[in-house]
Amino acid sequence: MRRRSLLIAVPAGLVTLAGCGDGKKSDSSKASGSASPSAQATSAAPPPKIVDGPLPAITGGTAFGTKPTVAKGSGAPSKELAVKTVIAGSGKTVAENDYIQAHYLGQVWDTGKVFDNSYDRKTPLLIQLAQGSIIDGWRYALTGKKVGSRVLFSVPPTWGYGTSGNSQAGIKGTDTLVFVADIQGAFNATSSAKGTDVAQSDAKLPKVGTNTDGKAPSIDIPKTTAPTKLVADYVIEGSGEVVGAKDTVLVQYKGVVWDSGKEFDSTYSRGQLQSFSLQQVVKGWAQGLTGKKVGSRVLVVIPPKLGYGDNPPPNSGLKKDSVLVFSVDILAKM
The missing domain is CATH 3.10.50.40 (Chitinase A; domain 3)
Incomplete structure (x- = not known):
């Protein structure tokens, strides 16, 4: 059974065809077989300031779409959202509330421990960049980036899992997280078939x-x-x-x-x-x-x-x- 991404704050809550018109919501967590943060983990904090660093180096797997290795964080992480475009793509610009398809790796700043990655699952994440669907750090870090980009960013608890952390992923409420995301696609209400x-x-x-x-x-x-x-x-x-x-x-x-x-x-x-x-x-x-x-x-x-x-x-x-x-x-x- 496919493991559900730890990034998702709550199930997307979209009505499935099986419940068309009845107001029932899909429960993707039941189909996924792994825990996810609760709705309370979604931040209600104001937008963060976007800063350039500090950020640890990507030490291996440097090509877009390949599993990266990332050094452990050095010194104290920023209390804001640190974001760096490592590889600049040339595709569609991602907007908030778009759906994105992306491969990613996440690890803890202090220890360098990888707590989740999609590369090993060989299946990219498909998620809406909307509040309540994904942790806020992703929404703010990836909005405005282009498809084809690799983005390195660090997320303090305020825009991650909050003071409760995520015990199932081994994330404490004080942990700053480091992510690498390869944006493979972006979709919105104007998207259509191509062929x-x-x-x-x-x-x-x-x-x-x-x-x-x-x-x-x-x-x-x-x-x-x-x-x-x-x-x-x-x-x-x-x-x-x-x-x-x-x-x-x-x-x-x-x-x-x-x-x-x-x-x-x-x-x-x-x-x-x-x-x-x-x-x-x-x-x-x-x-x-x-x-x-x-x-x-x-x-x-x-x-x-x-x-x-x-x-x-x-x-x-x-x-x-x-x-x-x-x-x-x-x-x-x-």
């Missing part, structure tokens, strides 16, 4: 728009009987990694009902991307996205037996045995 358009030649299936401007694509339902089996076809085929059945994905999506064409759920309408494990969604989503490539837009038509059947979520506006039609942009996976 090659695929012909939509079956007249019995919905046609999905291929715009990639961050706006919701059109979904045109044909005047035919809905399919009784799951449909999961590329609209735009990306070139990223293949999504596995146990992966967590970051998506843009729009959902309409086959019979009426009426929209009932959409990240575009909310202006907010959604991240969830494929183990926490309706079977049609899990089966439809498994095997698809990151960067793709996928048409997913879900028959009732793989959707909500005769038990649609309260307040969703869905009727019993509705056939659901989705356009899904797979932006990233973890």
Whole structure:
């Protein structure tokens, strides 16, 4: 079972498809198998002053994307947030509340003890730079940096785990932490699929728009009987990694009902991307996205037996045995 990052302050709290419209929140900590800091560990302190140092040296693994080794801190650490861009990227500038994908290593200033790293897991962190989703030191250190950058920074307790620390990670309430983060991607509400358009030649299936401007694509339902089996076809085929059945994905999506064409759920309408494990969604989503490539837009038509059947979520506006039609942009996976 995948170990959950110790960086996360609280579960992201995003509504999964399995609970669409019912107000239930996903509990990613149950799927991860490791402890995480509680909501109380999230700092309510004012923004820190950003300073240049002191910072320990990176002594090995100096290339972007490779596991670094970092010297133990020398002398007293800054009481502010010390940040240094070690490698300057040339990609998109990261903004607060963006989702980022990053490899990272974290260690304690005084001892040099590594308490967490994603390189050994061979899986980058996928998280929103939002208060309550990740420790504040990350929000302030990485906002304004560019994708492709390696950032070295130190986080005092005020913008880390507070005076309670994190006993499961061996972090005391007085510990300043040192991080190296390799920013591999950044995503927000304007992000779209990137790839090659695929012909939509079956007249019995919905046609999905291929715009990639961050706006919701059109979904045109044909005047035919809905399919009784799951449909999961590329609209735009990306070139990223293949999504596995146990992966967590970051998506843009729009959902309409086959019979009426009426929209009932959409990240575009909310202006907010959604991240969830494929183990926490309706079977049609899990089966439809498994095997698809990151960067793709996928048409997913879900028959009732793989959707909500005769038990649609309260307040969703869905009727019993509705056939659901989705356009899904797979932006990233973890």
